Amino acid sequence: MNVQDRPLSPHLQVYRPMLTMMMSIVHRITGSALYVGTLLLAWWLVAAATGADAFSTVQWFLGSWLGLVILFGFTWALLHHMLGGLRHLLWDTGRGFEKPTIEALARATIAGSLSLTVIVWIVGFALG
Amino acid sequence: MSLRTPLSRVRGLGAARSGTGHFMGQRLTAMANIPLAIFFVIAMISQIGASHAEVVAFIANPVVAIVFILLIASVTYHMRLGMQVVIEDYVHGELAKILAIVANTFFTIVIALASIFAILKIAFTSGAGM
Numbered sequence: 001m002n003v004q005d006r007p008l009s010p011h012l013q014v015y016r017p018m019l020t021m022m023m024s025i026v027h028r029i030t031g032s033a034l035y036v037g038t039l040l041l042a043w044w045l046v047a048a049a050t051g052a053d054a055f056s057t058v059q060w061f062l063g064s065w066l067g068l069v070i071l072f073g074f075t076w077a078l079l080h081h082m083l084g085g086l087r088h089l090l091w092d093t094g095r096g097f098e099k100p101t102i103e104a105l106a107r108a109t110i111a112g113s114l115s116l117t118v119i120v121w122i123v124g125f126a127l128g
Numbered sequence: 129m130s131l132r133t134p135l136s137r138v139r140g141l142g143a144a145r146s147g148t149g150h151f152m153g154q155r156l157t158a159m160a161n162i163p164l165a166i167f168f169v170i171a172m173i174s175q176i177g178a179s180h181a182e183v184v185a186f187i188a189n190p191v192v193a194i195v196f197i198l199l200i201a202s203v204t205y206h207m208r209l210g211m212q213v214v215i216e217d218y219v220h221g222e223l224a225k226i227l228a229i230v231a232n233t234f235f236t237i238v239i240a241l242a243s244i245f246a247i248l249k250i251a252f253t254s255g256a257g258m
Contacts, residue, residue, distance in 0.1 A: 028214060035207045042243045045196075048183050049246035055180040075169070082165055085158050092155060120169060128176030 023106045027084040030077040037074045075120055080113035150209055157206035164199040171196075187247060188254035196247050204240035208232060 015021065044062070047054040061067045087105050090096045096105060130137070171192065175183055186192055211232045219225040 031207070031210050032214060035211055038203065038207065038239045038243075042239050042246075045187075045243045045246035045250075048180065048187060049249040052180040055183070078165060078169070082162060086162070089155065089158060120173065124173050124176050127173060 019106045020102055023084065023109065027081060027088075030081040030084070033073070033077045034081060037070075037077070040070070040074070072117070072121065076113060076117040079116045079120075080109065083109045083112050083116075150212075154206065154209045157202045157209070160198070160202040161206055164195065164202055167195050168199055184250050184254045187250045190251070193247050193251040197244050200240055200243045200247070204236045204243075208236040211236075 040062075044058050047058040062071060087096070087109060090105075096102065171186075175186055178186070187196065212229055215225060215228045215232060219228050
């Protein structure tokens with residue numbers, strides 16, 4: 001049988017969406033978003049190393065409404081991926097696999113990432 | 129003929145012979161990323177509204193420069209491993225998969241090198257009136 005013709009196991013569409021499953025998907029999505037977001041960090045650093053003109057261009061972009069939306073999303077993606085990663089590190093030790101624990105960890109990750117994002121931005125606006 | 133037992137030859141390698149290194153690298157950089165990213169977020173907040181000269185002076189501080197370089201190194205390695213898994217899961221054509229994994233490696237190396245070069249340039253030249 002050709003490699004391409006091999007039957008595939010049932011995929012996402014046969015499962016009822018569940019919180020833990022959505023968390024797994026969101027972990028990948030935030031990771032991928034952060035991956036692309038490093039372009040912004042590299043641009044910011046290279047612009048700072050280039051000179052005042054290049055730096056003012058990147059600062060103008062980051063300060064625009066589009067830039068602020070991206071930075072807000074970047075902040076949440078980073079914090080969500082970090083808290084999700086902490087969950088994974090806990091699971092790597094063999095702990096926290098009980099169903100109620102998994103559900104609680106998922107909810108704590110969502111609540112934690114959202115509230116930490118808001119706190120970071122409140123602090124940012126208060127200082128900026 | 130090796131005298132090593134079959135078990136000792138495969139121990140720690142898994143069925144694919146090479147996945148354990150990937151797994152461990154992912155976890156190692158994940159652990160490193162936590163304090164580094166917390167430092168990064170606080171550092172970025174501290175630079176909101178700062179001028180170019182202030183940002184350059186901030187990055188030129190050896191502690192900031194060193195931690196930023198560690199952050200870039202750990203994050204780019206972590207994201208290369210992570211994206212590789214995503215590619216292996218979702219890109220099924222053999223050629224497309226290989227090209228995507230190559231592009232992933234190139235992208236992460238370019239990001240890492242550009243960022244670290246920028247940090248080093250700022251750190252080594254900011255005293256000379258940029």
